Amino acid sequence: MTVNERRAREREQRHRLILAKARALAETEGWDAVTTRRLSALIEYSQPVLYSHFRNKDAIVAAVALEGFAELTEALRRARSVSGHARGALTVAVETYLDFAEANPAVYEAMFTRTVPLPFAQEDTPEPLRAGFAEIEAVVAPYAYAHHSATLAEVTWAAVHGLATLTRDHRLRPEEHRQRVEVLVDRVTGRGAGR
Structure with a gap:
């Protein structure tokens, strides 16, 4: 596996993780609880990393x-x-x-x-x-x-x-x-x- 392939796979995994955490949080606490700050903490990545996947909430x-x-x-x-x-x-x-x-x-x-x-x-x-x-x-x-x-x-x-x-x-x-x-x-x- 090349470095680019590995990065692409890791990016896709992060993308899926963000969505899974957003979905789980929304199901338990509602969409108002889903913030980029909260998601960043849940996925253990900085907000700029989250914003590299999604423009906004x-x-x-x-x-x-x-x-x-x-x-x-x-x-x-x-x-x-x-x-x-x-x-x-x-x-x-x-x-x-x-x-x-x-x-x-x-x-x-x-x-x-x-x-x-x-x-x-x-x-x-x-x-x-x-x-x-x-x-x-x-x-x-x-x-x-x-x-x-x-x-x-x-x-x-x-x-x-x-x-x-x-x-x-x-x-x-x-x-x-x-x-x-x-x-x-x-x-x-x-x-x-x-x-």
């Missing part, structure tokens, strides 16, 4: 969000592959999304409720965001009218995000979780529309 939060999108995308991809039929794939995807939001509240916050410099629904949207949206679109596409699968995916995503956020904030009755998922899936699939 917003860049760290955005990087954590990108990791979260990649993880959510992979979870949705696995969920879609387990069900043998379209309705089951949609149900499992909704449950997987809600489980991810509940298990990773700070990451979910970084992804969807904090202001981060990530463009959504634009030409320069990063691949992890595009891939996650594609997974949502894939499970709703069988229920979309011609050429409207992206719109149905947006509406479904908005509904699931609303459920995740309201559940996190204890605004919904916990005992009705399964029924809410069933109602959402019924509406997306067109089942029970006349009830």
Whole structure:
């Protein structure tokens, strides 16, 4: 291994360490506790070293969000592959999304409720965001009218995000979780529309 290869590997390890520590700190104490000074102490490197990886805290939060999108995308991809039929794939995807939001509240916050410099629904949207949206679109596409699968995916995503956020904030009755998922899936699939 050359010196440059070793340096690049060490830099990548530091990069991952910064993100892991930021994520762990945010999950235990919230994003307000994540400061460059605190992270520098946790990773045992100076602030200039931290700044050589990330311009500021917003860049760290955005990087954590990108990791979260990649993880959510992979979870949705696995969920879609387990069900043998379209309705089951949609149900499992909704449950997987809600489980991810509940298990990773700070990451979910970084992804969807904090202001981060990530463009959504634009030409320069990063691949992890595009891939996650594609997974949502894939499970709703069988229920979309011609050429409207992206719109149905947006509406479904908005509904699931609303459920995740309201559940996190204890605004919904916990005992009705399964029924809410069933109602959402019924509406997306067109089942029970006349009830």
